[in-house]
Amino acid sequence: MTVGAMIELAAAVALIGFGVWLYRARKQADRSYGSQGAVLLFVVGAIMALHALGAFNYHPTQGELDILKAQAR
16 A cells, blocks of 8 residues: 555545544534535545545456457557
């Protein structure tokens, strides 16, 4: 894992943590549903964490590799 990916993962954890804090603070204040902003922070944090862990990296299938090898000849 690169330094950039670790920084991105730390930022994602911070966003999710801030979202939890915001959701809990809003819920205790007015005894209703949580903040929509907190839910958005959860989504952004989850996407950032998946990106930092490499879930969105492109991995060609065996069929694609075979086609590329055939085209190179």
